[in-house]
Amino acid sequence: MESSETLAKLPQIIEAATRCFQDKGYVATTLNDIADAVQLQKPTLYHYLKNKNELLFLVLKNTAESYNQALEAVVASSLSPWDKMDRAIRQHIHLQLEHPGTVTLFRDVGELDKPYRREIRQALKRYRELLQEIIRQGIEAGQFRPSDASMAALFVLGAINFVHRWYRERGPRSIPEIAEFYSDTLLKSLSKS
Amino acid sequence: MESSETLAKLPQIIEAATRCFQDKGYVATTLNDIADAVQLQKPTLYHYLKNKNELLFLVLKNTAESYNQALEAVVASSLSPWDKMDRAIRQHIHLQLEHPGTVTLFRDVGELDKPYRREIRQALKRYRELLQEIIRQGIEAGQFRPSDASMAALFVLGAINFVHRWYRERGPRSIPEIAEFYSDTLLKSLSKS
Missing domain, CATH: 1.10.357.10 (Tetracycline Repressor, domain 2)
Structure with a gap:
């Protein structure tokens, strides 16, 4: 269940990351910013992302x-x-x-x-x-x-x-x-x- | 005396800063790096430079x-x-x-x-x-x-x-x-x- 939900959220997460990187710059953006933008807990992000670098x-x-x-x-x-x-x-x-x-x-x-x-x-x-x-x-x-x-x-x-x-x-x-x-x-x- | 010496060093300082910024990036470069490169003490740099931003x-x-x-x-x-x-x-x-x-x-x-x-x-x-x-x-x-x-x-x-x-x-x-x-x-x- 969780894994298919997670997968479904990936495009949204990429989109949110794009906006965060654009607004604050890659270096200044945190995974917390991105988690907030898609209304997920940060630990949930780690289910399918290693780190911010992978997101970029x-x-x-x-x-x-x-x-x-x-x-x-x-x-x-x-x-x-x-x-x-x-x-x-x-x-x-x-x-x-x-x-x-x-x-x-x-x-x-x-x-x-x-x-x-x-x-x-x-x-x-x-x-x-x-x-x-x-x-x-x-x-x-x-x-x-x-x-x-x-x-x-x-x-x-x-x-x-x-x-x-x-x-x-x-x-x-x-x-x-x-x-x-x-x-x-x-x-x-x-x-x- | 000192002010004319200092003035004479300005082109050298700009050149050294150019190299430091190219090598390490602007953000990572410190005024110490630049002082070292031109063999001056950092306080001497402040005689005619406000800060790193002015140097860029x-x-x-x-x-x-x-x-x-x-x-x-x-x-x-x-x-x-x-x-x-x-x-x-x-x-x-x-x-x-x-x-x-x-x-x-x-x-x-x-x-x-x-x-x-x-x-x-x-x-x-x-x-x-x-x-x-x-x-x-x-x-x-x-x-x-x-x-x-x-x-x-x-x-x-x-x-x-x-x-x-x-x-x-x-x-x-x-x-x-x-x-x-x-x-x-x-x-x-x-x-x-």
């Missing part, structure tokens, strides 16, 4: 997986490489700006215990490789100009990852406007013609 | 000013907007990759006391405005396509600021190769034709 790992893994799944679906689609890149950029900007705090937490990757850190870095690498695969396909199809596809993927990633740093919900630009600008500008930079 | 401020101010001065020189030059942007991107990449640790310290802007933080944010804003000014000139001269010059400046900044995160000194690409790639790719994205 779960939060980051959760985010990284949702980005990777979204990008994998684009790569596997029947779109042209050009349209795949257009879709990839737009969905990245939407994911990022609709949940800006989650991205900020990746700054704390260095706080993770080594095996956790390795797994998160692997997931981030996977995302970069998927972007690179779209670029490679675009070069092969003659839509993108031949260049260093690996550096081009890092170039795209740097540009689109910076957006949450300056975006303001009440700012002058909507999320679709920003997505449009970034897709248009990046596709022009990659374009063969 | 001086380190960041120093870096921001060197970037701003370099970019101001480009804006004031007689180059065409296109060539100004080319120069601006290359020198940004060189400055960043030749001193990668200094850029990382800007993550700690949030640790600064409010008046310091405001001043550093002003300096970073100045840099963005200078980039924007080059883009504005390029649109006016018909070299860059008309677009949101302010968002374009943020776009350029995101792309070029990410480089220190993946650059490796013993990696496959030299600093000039990276500078060449970024200048070429970004100019294509801004180009009217």
